[in-house]
Amino acid sequence: MTASVNEAANRAPSQSQSEDQSQSENQSSSTGTWATERTQATTALVAATRSLMHAAATTDLPVDDLATARRAIESVTAELSARARDRVLRIPFDLPAQVRAAGPEAEWNTYALNPFGIPVRVTFDDETSRGSFVPGALHEGPPDSLHGGWSAHLMDCMLGGLVQATGARAVTATLELSYRHRVPLDSEVSMEATITRRDGRKIFAEGWIEHDGVRCVEATALFIRVDGISVDGVAS
Numbered sequence: 001m002t003a004s005v006n007e008a009a010n011r012a013p014s015q016s017q018s019e020d021q022s023q024s025e026n027q028s029s030s031t032g033t034w035a036t037e038r039t040q041a042t043t044a045l046v047a048a049t050r051s052l053m054h055a056a057a058t059t060d061l062p063v064d065d066l067a068t069a070r071r072a073i074e075s076v077t078a079e080l081s082a083r084a085r086d087r088v089l090r091i092p093f094d095l096p097a098q099v100r101a102a103g104p105e106a107e108w109n110t111y112a113l114n115p116f117g118i119p120v121r122v123t124f125d126d127e128t129s130r131g132s133f134v135p136g137a138l139h140e141g142p143p144d145s146l147h148g149g150w151s152a153h154l155m156d157c158m159l160g161g162l163v164q165a166t167g168a169r170a171v172t173a174t175l176e177l178s179y180r181h182r183v184p185l186d187s188e189v190s191m192e193a194t195i196t197r198r199d200g201r202k203i204f205a206e207g208w209i210e211h212d213g214v215r216c217v218e219a220t221a222l223f224i225r226v227d228g229i230s231v232d233g234v235a236s
């Protein structure tokens, strides 16, 4: 069984609905308030939006139907924008660390709250993390292949997420990638990240993206600890 700490954390804490509402709107980073009706509803809305983005970009319906669909989307956008925040909801800083502490079966589903990021199912095993996802039409760079910028996004998320899961408050100072083979679309790819060395504030990590046993992208990164900076969750 794959234990999902995201799901566990999403279970509503014992508190009144009004407390729950006000805490979710305050964006408290405490793990107790991560589990709100709002984060669950936003997760579902974001998943539906991602499907809409794919459908809008790939639909082959007649042109008149596109105009009708556009008006419907504009109407929903206006409705949602009637009351909006400046930023997307953030996950608690320690959510990846909680998933890591829960063991190698526990899963962190990234970008549940932001349709722009690529959602990845990530697991942790000591100082290594593994993830997988299926790149699709929205991620295309070279024909039928993953855009290299998305590979960089994925590697930064995998390596940075692992560093974050170890409890370190750190930002990426350098990220270097080698694109060895094209990454095909519409087929599952696997990713791995591992911490290789620490030296004072510096944390070194490496990772890769693999398809069908072929290592397509390799990454090395340097993270610098910024301990002492207070953060109210992070966007991921």
Ligand SMILES: CCCCCCCCCCCC(=O)SCCNC(=O)CCNC(=O)[C@H](O)C(C)(C)COP(=O)(O)OP(=O)(O)OC[C@H]1O[C@@H](n2cnc3c(N)ncnc32)[C@H](O)[C@@H]1OP(=O)(O)O
Binding pocket: 156, 160, 161, 164, 168, 169, 170, 171, 172, 173, 174, 200, 201, 202, 222, 224, 226, 229, 231, 234
């Ligand atoms: C907010 C909470 C988040 C909370 C955690 C969030 C986790 C999410 C992770 C997501 C990953 C990202 O996308 S992060 C976003 C992209 N990254 C950023 O925006 C970072 C922007 N850069 C910075 O903020 C800064 O340059 C830092 C923090 C990286 C370094 O500045 P600093 O703190 O003043 O440190 P400084 O004294 O200059 O350097 C310390 C040591 O590191 C080395 N060093 C510093 N930068 C580099 C570099 N680019 N390349 C090589 N080495 C470097 C120095 O030579 C020195 O080595 P020595 O002399 O000691 O040997």
